[in-house]
Amino acid sequence: MRSILAVLLENEPGALSRVVGLFAQRNYNIESLTVAPTEDPTLSRLTLTTSGDANKISQIRKQLDKLVEVVRVVDLCDSPHVERELLLIKVRAQGDARQEVKRSADIFRGQIVDVTAQTYTIQLVGPSAKLDAFVKAVEDSGVDATILEVVRTGVSGLGRGDQVLSL
Amino acid sequence: MTEMLSGGDMLIRALQDEGVEYIFGYPGGSALHIYDAIFRQQKIEHILVRHEQAATHMADGYARSTGDPGVVLVTSGPGATNAITGIATAYMDSIPMVVISGQVPSDLIGSDAFQETDMVGISRPVVKHSFMVRDASEIPAVVKKAFYIATTGRPGPVVIDVPKDTTDPSATHEYEYPSEVNLRSYRPAFEGDRTQVNRAVQALLSAKRPVFYVGGGVIQADAETPLRELVKASRVPVASTLMGLGAYPGTDEQSLGMLGMHGTYEANMAMHEADLIFALGARFDDRVTNNPDKFSPKATVVHLDVDPASVDKIISSDIALIGDAQWVLNTLWEVYQDQESQRDEATRQKQRQDLDQWWQRLGEWRSAHGLNHNLEPQKDQSILPQLAVQTLYRVTKGEAFVTSDVGQHQMFAAQYYHFDEPRRWINSGGLGTMGFGLPSAMGVQMGNPEAVVACVTGEGSFMMNMQELSTCLQYGLPIKIINLNNQALGMVKQWQDMQYGGRHSQSTYSDSLPDFKTLAEAFGHVGIRVSEAMELDAAMEEAFSEKNKDRLVFLDVWVDPHEHVYPMAIKGGAMSDMILSKTQGAAS
Numbered sequence: 001m002r003s004i005l006a007v008l009l010e011n012e013p014g015a016l017s018r019v020v021g022l023f024a025q026r027n028y029n030i031e032s033l034t035v036a037p038t039e040d041p042t043l044s045r046l047t048l049t050t051s052g053d054a055n056k057i058s059q060i061r062k063q064l065d066k067l068v069e070v071v072r073v074v075d076l077c078d079s080p081h082v083e084r085e086l087l088l089i090k091v092r093a094q095g096d097a098r099q100e101v102k103r104s105a106d107i108f109r110g111q112i113v114d115v116t117a118q119t120y121t122i123q124l125v126g127p128s129a130k131l132d133a134f135v136k137a138v139e140d141s142g143v144d145a146t147i148l149e150v151v152r153t154g155v156s157g158l159g160r161g162d163q164v165l166s167l
Numbered sequence: 168m169t170e171m172l173s174g175g176d177m178l179i180r181a182l183q184d185e186g187v188e189y190i191f192g193y194p195g196g197s198a199l200h201i202y203d204a205i206f207r208q209q210k211i212e213h214i215l216v217r218h219e220q221a222a223t224h225m226a227d228g229y230a231r232s233t234g235d236p237g238v239v240l241v242t243s244g245p246g247a248t249n250a251i252t253g254i255a256t257a258y259m260d261s262i263p264m265v266v267i268s269g270q271v272p273s274d275l276i277g278s279d280a281f282q283e284t285d286m287v288g289i290s291r292p293v294v295k296h297s298f299m300v301r302d303a304s305e306i307p308a309v310v311k312k313a314f315y316i317a318t319t320g321r322p323g324p325v326v327i328d329v330p331k332d333t334t335d336p337s338a339t340h341e342y343e344y345p346s347e348v349n350l351r352s353y354r355p356a357f358e359g360d361r362t363q364v365n366r367a368v369q370a371l372l373s374a375k376r377p378v379f380y381v382g383g384g385v386i387q388a389d390a391e392t393p394l395r396e397l398v399k400a401s402r403v404p405v406a407s408t409l410m411g412l413g414a415y416p417g418t419d420e421q422s423l424g425m426l427g428m429h430g431t432y433e434a435n436m437a438m439h440e441a442d443l444i445f446a447l448g449a450r451f452d453d454r455v456t457n458n459p460d461k462f463s464p465k466a467t468v469v470h471l472d473v474d475p476a477s478v479d480k481i482i483s484s485d486i487a488l489i490g491d492a493q494w495v496l497n498t499l500w501e502v503y504q505d506q507e508s509q510r511d512e513a514t515r516q517k518q519r520q521d522l523d524q525w526w527q528r529l530g531e532w533r534s535a536h537g538l539n540h541n542l543e544p545q546k547d548q549s550i551l552p553q554l555a556v557q558t559l560y561r562v563t564k565g566e567a568f569v570t571s572d573v574g575q576h577q578m579f580a581a582q583y584y585h586f587d588e589p590r591r592w593i594n595s596g597g598l599g600t601m602g603f604g605l606p607s608a609m610g611v612q613m614g615n616p617e618a619v620v621a622c623v624t625g626e627g628s629f630m631m632n633m634q635e636l637s638t639c640l641q642y643g644l645p646i647k648i649i650n651l652n653n654q655a656l657g658m659v660k661q662w663q664d665m666q667y668g669g670r671h672s673q674s675t676y677s678d679s680l681p682d683f684k685t686l687a688e689a690f691g692h693v694g695i696r697v698s699e700a701m702e703l704d705a706a707m708e709e710a711f712s713e714k715n716k717d718r719l720v721f722l723d724v725w726v727d728p729h730e731h732v733y734p735m736a737i738k739g740g741a742m743s744d745m746i747l748s749k750t751q752g753a754a755s
Contacts, residue, residue, distance in 0.1 A: 062476035068296040
């Protein structure tokens with residue numbers, strides 16, 4: 001079971017290391033992690049994706065809640081939510097491949113943000129599965145296109161509708 | 168007018184305002200401003216140990232026996248790392264403790280300075296929380312928060328790392344000790360959920376084969392009074408964890424003794440056959456449950472714990488009672504009386520009959536394979552370690568504070584010394600720290616100056632912190648050390664006997680043991696050695712005699728080196744799967 005945990009955390013030195021340390025210490029898996037201060041500068045918001053059965057996810061949430069600097073924890077997957085991830089990919093594409101790569105980027109509503117005679121750098125935003133699908137499409141395109149570099153931000157998310165994670 | 172104090176003075180002043188009696192510690196470069204502040208005051212006594220690990224265990228023993236948090240002060244680098252084992256010990260057993268570590272000056276942090284170590288980082292997995300002081304002005308608030316966090320909710324150790332510049336005697340700051348703590352992200356439970364309590368009482372009133380499974384959480388929360396009322400009124404048997412011994416009187420007929428890996432036959436059978444397990448401040452540790460998949464197949468599980476993460480971690484509960492054990496037990500007792508009084512006579516009669524049958528089975532288990540508490544010394548035979556504990560129990564009238572180390576002697580002490588009061592049995596249950604016994608006994612004696620304090624240890628564990636005999640002389644601590652000397656690492660050897668074909672890999676050292684009697688004498692204490700069973704009584708009496716009242720006595724008891732601890736759980740089995748003796752295999 002995949003889980004997207006949204007965590008409000010005191011914006012203090014060392015707080016992030018406690019979260020990361022907890023996962024290492026208890027043998028929990030972190031698939032992605034993103035963290036930044038919120039509109040309230042005393043709080044950071046962290047989004048963390050992990051997986052495990054229901055018991056394990058429940059333990060992870062409880063253990064996170066036990067950390068003194070953790071203010072609130074919710075699992076976005078418990079209810080309707082919006083999740084987004086940003087991907088930057090640098091592709092070497094020459095000849096016919098240039099058109100093909102550009103077409104794929106358009107289909108996935110990606111944007112070309114940098115270009116050289118040999119390469120494209122493409123930016124894509126969406127749920128993780130869409131980003132996976134785009135990377136696979138470029139790999140499998142059958143033309144002379146080579147992926148040089150991929151960087152992803154990890155998942156960020158919000159609950160849909162009136163749901164709000166705040167103090 | 169507000170007082171102006173240096174950081175070092177503020178730190179000690181804050182400890183005074185927190186009501187601290189003792190600091191257990193060891194000085195060093197980064198902590199010297201703080202030590203100077205200690206020198207210039209009289210309210211708090213500092214106890215100088217011989218190794219920082221001992222300071223943490225002393226603070227721990229003080230905390231376990233008094234209920235007040237233990238306070239430790241060490242320097243940076245090796246001072247801090249030496250404290251880690253004791254911090255981890257306290258963490259695993261949820262003991263309130265505040266550890267103050269000196270740190271190199273702020274501008275040197277990260278430069279690999281002399282005696283620098285990342286204490287906040289190195290202690291992170293074994294603390295409830297930690298603070299690094301960024302500015303001297305924060306010190307009063309940090310101390311207040313540290314004590315609040317250490318002592319509330321599920322208690323635990325808190326580290327305050329103090330860079331030397333923040334204690335600089337030449338810079339003064341306004342001192343005011345905060346009257347309250349404001350932590351929006353930390354909300355410990357002080358109560359519980361009444362609806363869940365109602366459900367739990369209903370389960371208790373309809374159970375046919377109930378058992379209370381009582382752990383250290385009941386002792387931590389000082390909840391023994393409502394527990395005892397509830398147990399007596401409900402006629403339910405009590406099985407205690409290693410950490411819970413004494414919450415319910417060990418000599419009472421409703422006590423089944425300790426459960427788990429070396430628990431009594433009747434306690435483990437009761438857990439396996441129960442239809443209701445009422446867990447109170449216990450966490451279904453692997454040393455209790457054996458194989459969780461085979462754990463108590465017929466039971467409804469009620470689980471009280473202050474830490475929500477302990478509930479449903481190992482064993483799923485049917486009724487979760489998350490909250491403070493004292494509040495929940497008081498409420499349980501109140502609701503129990505209320506619901507009990509509303510029962511009709513037929514229902515009451517029905518449960519009475521069920522419980523009669525249950526007690527009959529418990530009695531059968533007890534008489535078939537219960538521990539023999541009436542051992543007699545035999546002429547020309549070596550001393551059984553069980554007999555040594557039983558003799559200690561008799562001579563101290565069951566009223567001593569008993570600390571232990573880790574291994575066979577620990578299990579024998581838990582099995583054969585009956586604790587009728589909480590906070591009398593002090594041992595490292597979770598981490599299993601050898602070397603804990605002597606320094607924790609010292610902390611117990613500091614916190615209970617008039618009490619009789621015995622440390623039941625083994626020669627292996629004792630030698631891990633025996634330097635503290637010197638500290639005992641300095642502070643006149645009249646501890647009685649009962650050394651069950653089997654000339655080997657007994658529990659390791661037992662496992663090697665049982666699981667490794669008797670190959671005693673690195674578990675014996677009989678040719679190189681010191682003469683403990685003269686060792687004790689060299690440290691200025693009384694040493695006694697006994698190896699004949701018929702002389703044990705007299706030796707034990709001498710150790711606790713009026714003549715030795717104010718002296719530390721080291722009683723070196725040479726015990727039968729071949730003795731094993733039984734019962735012993737069969738690995739991978741249910742709680743009912745036990746080896747009962749060298750010749751009796753699985754009982755169930």
